[in-house]
Amino acid sequence: MPEITEQELPANLKPLWLKSLTAVQASNLDYAITLIQGVLKECPGFLDGRKLLRKCEIQISGGAKKKGLFGGGMGTMKIQSQVKKDPLAGLALIEKELEKDPSNEGANELLFDTAVKLEMLETAAFALETIREQKPENSKLLHKLAAFYLANEQPDKASEVFNDIIKHHPTDGVAIKGSKDASARASMMKQRWDENASMKDLMRDKGEFEEIEKASRTGLTRDQLEERRDGIIAKYNENPNDLKTVKDLAGIYEQLEDWHNAQSFYEWAHSLSNGDSALANKASAMKDKAINTDLKALETAVAADPDNAELKAALDARRKDRLAEQVEEAKRRVDQNPTDPQLRFELGSALYACGEFSDAIPHLQQATRNPHIRTKVLLLLGRTFKAKGMHDLSIKQLSDALEDLTAMDTTKKEVLYEKGLIHDEVGDKQAALDCFKQIYEVDYGYRDVAQRVESSYS
Secondary structure (H helix, E strand, O other), X not given: OOOEOHHHXXXXXXXXXXXXXXXXXXXXXXXXXXXXXXXXXXXXXXXXXXXXXXXXXXXXXXXXXXXXXXXXXXXHHHHHHHHHHOHHHHHHHHHHHXXXXXXXXXXXXXXXXXXXXXXXXXXXXXXXXXXXXXXXXXXXXXXXXXXXHHHOOOHHHHHHHHHHHHHHOOOOHHHHHHHHHHHHHHHHHHHHHHOOOOHXXXXXXXXXXXXXXXXXXXXXXXXXXXXXXXXXXXXXXXXXXXXXXXXXXXXXXXXXXXXXXXXXXXXXXXXXXXXXXHHHHHHHHHHHXXXXXXXXXHHHHHHHOOOOHHHHHHHHHHHHHHHHHHHHHHHHHHHHOOOOHXXXXXXXHHHHHXXXXXXHHHHHHHHOXXXXXXXXXXXXXXHHHHHOOOHHHHHHHHHHHHHOOOOOOHHHHHHHHHHHHXXXXXXXXXXXXXXXHHHHOOOOOOOOHHHHHHHOOO
């Protein structure tokens, strides 16, 4: 699971994140916690969000709490079995436990272990750094943190942790020895770097350094990217079977948003890699982007020439083909991994878009097992039942979705609005009005809720 920065947050989550920052500034910490948890539910790797969440929770709780009779760990014990089955889904359960007590040793240790499993190493360190800050006397977890830093080539940090242990446990022989060894190791690492004027001196080939430096630089202009592409193409022509070169070329085409070429080279890299699934997924993603780009270009052409019947017919045909392609691709992915709820949701969504409502239902029902997408799945299930004229079942799905939602965010408004429309369609005007009023109270300009609510008073 990759860890991301604020700049890498998906566009649909940035408004929710900005709202949470505003809530923190206004000292509305309970609301901020709810909003941040919503962001983390969609992006568990967003470390800055998790750090801000913990700050809010600590501020509300007033800092570290004394241990109860059972050390505050009974809730954590119940979560452990869930985490073993699905570590990613378990993160949300751990956060709910930490909301009660952000300095809970058991919950933070479980967060550490889970993050390590998911290869979220900065999140893992943060979990035990919370204990280091809130409960520095816990030598067991601080030893665990120091060992983690040593294993990840951060002896300077390990030394600092060992020194903190010694402050509270002056006779801890393991910490005393660990501090000396880690300091020595850190000095050796620093000396190796100091002996060389720069990274260039560690490389025999200065051109190799410049290439790596250029490759790692962010924010390159298009001209710089094209220059780098041309250099990689020259390498590729020398040896078309070099996996690293092919992957580099696919990546540079992706940065240039040349989706067709990116798809081709990711597919070639997949062939060279003996079936690397990550490369197969990349190729599939590039294919989707290439198709969508072509479709948008056709839509733009139709908008510019609305009377062109031939273009309109081509657009309609392309849209139908696209829907069929999405269904086939989603089926292929489900066949490869039938237990993945996210893939089930994608297949159910594709079938719904094609109007194959009955076929979509079983896939959507299986997708509700993933708590991270459960609300979106229930919303689509509600719409699917509505399309089949099964309004009572539709209302039930939307009601279940609302139970999982606390903050009046975009998703909750959408669910309430959909539920209101169905109530209105079956003639339950009061229930419909109740849904619309909930939105009206917080967002006057949402769709036509103002007109619907105000007309009820006429």
